Amino acid sequence: MNRERIDLLVTGASEVLTCAADAPDLVGRITDGGVAIDAGRIVAVGDISGYVADRVVDAAGGVVLPGFVDAHTHLVFGGSRIDEYAAAVAGVDPPDDVPVGIMGTVTETRRYSTADLISQAEPRVIEMLDHGTTTVEAKSGYGLSDATERKLLQAAAELHRRLPADIVSTYLGAHAYPSDVEPSRYVEQIIDFIPEVAEMDLAVFCDVYCDRGFFSLEETHRILKAGRDAGLWPKIHLDAYSHTDAAAIAIELEAASVDHLNFTPVHELELLADAGIVGVYMPALEFSVAHPQPFEPRVAMGVGMELALATDMCPGCWTSSMQFTIVLACRLGGMSVAQAVRAATYGAARSLKLDGEIGSLIPGARADLVLLDVVRYEEIAYRLARNAVTTVIKGGVVVREQAA
Ligand SMILES: [Zn+2]
CATH class of the missing domain: 2.30.40.10 (Urease, subunit C, domain 1)
Known part of the structure; x- marks a missing residue:
């Protein structure tokens, strides 16, 4: 033969x-x-x-x-929030002078050069590769100014060139309102910056944190529409801490994924599933922050939603391991091992519109x-x-x- x-x-x-x-x-x-x-x-x-x-x-x-395909990370940021975490697990308030929350990390991140941000994020990608992750979605969002958001996206692009893992970037200028710009003015800044992100190939997706105290429905729609018009596919941080009604925006603008879904009612999960939109489940984040209302993957799968798994690597959830994420998805979320492995490979690839190519x-x-x-x-x-x-x-x- x-x-x-x-x-x-x-x-x-x-x-x-x-x-x-x-x-x-x-x-x-x-x-x-x-x-x-x-x-x-x-x-x-x-x-x-x-x-x-x-x-x-x-x-x-x-x-x-x-x-493994890691469907949702905030890979590039400066510093850490170890003091906040140590205080949280001990049930006490963190000291006054340590970084806390998204704005704490934004303040730290703005201090660093692009080269510094690369050298801080590089070991995270190496650890991901060591744990079998070959494609990583990476969001900006700890800059909240054009200059720092650009640095974060450029750092992710350099890591993609430098290391054998593929980094797929998402522009998340709409992660929070910065403290130094008036919110409505900041929304205009994001919309004005989107064409540069698209033209310079700095991102494939555009994401918005839509929630109570974060971006409103109207702002979410405007930003994602501007992104889509420029060629950036929408994603939404959806209903993580409250029910927002933004599922309708995800469906109208054909989002690639909706992420978190803790407060999304079942009839909206069904509409999202019918529209073929992938739900991204991040059990390590829920574990790390002791989330008050964990997402229920069985309910979402019950209405036909394809799920993706992700570490949500960020200063509030420091893990690079999709194997650990699978453990938590099974034991805490009640996914079968087959469901979790599929979500960590095929499902995650689909959330990046890369199914058939990877996963x-x-x-x-x-x-x-x-x-x-x-x-x-x-x-x-x-x-x-x-x-x-x-x-x-x-x-x-x-x-x-x-x-x-
Ligand atoms: Zn996120």
């Missing part, structure tokens, strides 16, 4: 998960299959007997699945995959607080490999 020569074969897996959109078991589990890769793309999954390769990676009886191991997709030293994929949610990743392949290139 004449076998086709390609770049890379992954063999010796106990399970390969395709996480294909239409997988009946949600994760497309194949036993005793492999993955064939050429020119950075997947050419075959399952039966790979028709191929020989220059390089063979042995999964050593472990699980192979798509690289699934299917012929033609980018060869972003991880190898785990577990025999069954359910162990991701079962063996707590451990990193099961042994190998990370990004675009067909081995970028992380544990010494044998």
Whole structure:
């Protein structure tokens, strides 16, 4: 038999998960299959007997699945809020002179140069890669001035160039009102800045924090419409702390995702699901802030909503691990392990409009995959607080490999 020569074969897996959109078991589990890769793309999954390769990676009886996609992070910021967190867990007020909340981080972030912001965010991306994340959505939003928002977006672009993880940027000038500009004036600033963000390719998405005390329905609509007109797809921080009615805006403007959803009533979840909009669930954020009303993924999935998982890496929720996020989604949110793994791969890719390209191991997709030293994929949610990743392949290139 004449076998086709390609770049890379992954063999010796106990399970390969395709996480294909239409997988009946949600994760497309194949036993005793492999993955064939050429020119950075997947050419075959399952039966790979028709191929020989220059390089063979042995999964050593472990699980192979798509690289994790982290659907919602605030990756680039300055400093930390360790004092606020330590006070919160002790149930006391933080000292007066430490950074607290979004504005505390904005004040810190504005002090740093772009190079400083890159060097602070770079270890976070490296840690994400080490934990099997190959694509990271990253929002600006700790600058709240054109100059600092530009620096945050430029820092994310530099990290994308420098590291093997893909960084997909979102402009979130509408994260909060800055304390030094009148709110209505700041909304105009955001709208005026959007064309530059689009022309300079600084972001793919435009996001607004719509909630009580944050941006109003009218402001949310204006900002997202301006973004869409400039070619930036809308996303919304929706109903995290109150019910806003902004679900209607997400549907009208065809948002790529709606994120948080803690106070979204079930009939609105159903309308969002019918519109094909992905819901982004961030159980680590809810855990980290002890959220008073956790999102209920079973209710959303019950009305047909596709969910994405995300770490929400930010100064208020410091985790880079999608495996930890899966643990919490299962144990605290009541997702099955299959539902959570699908949300951490296919669902998250869809929230970035990248399904078919990443998040699934299917012929033609980018060869972003991880190898785990577990025999069954359910162990991701079962063996707590451990990193099961042994190998990370990004675009067909081995970028992380544990010494044998
Ligand atoms: Zn957020």
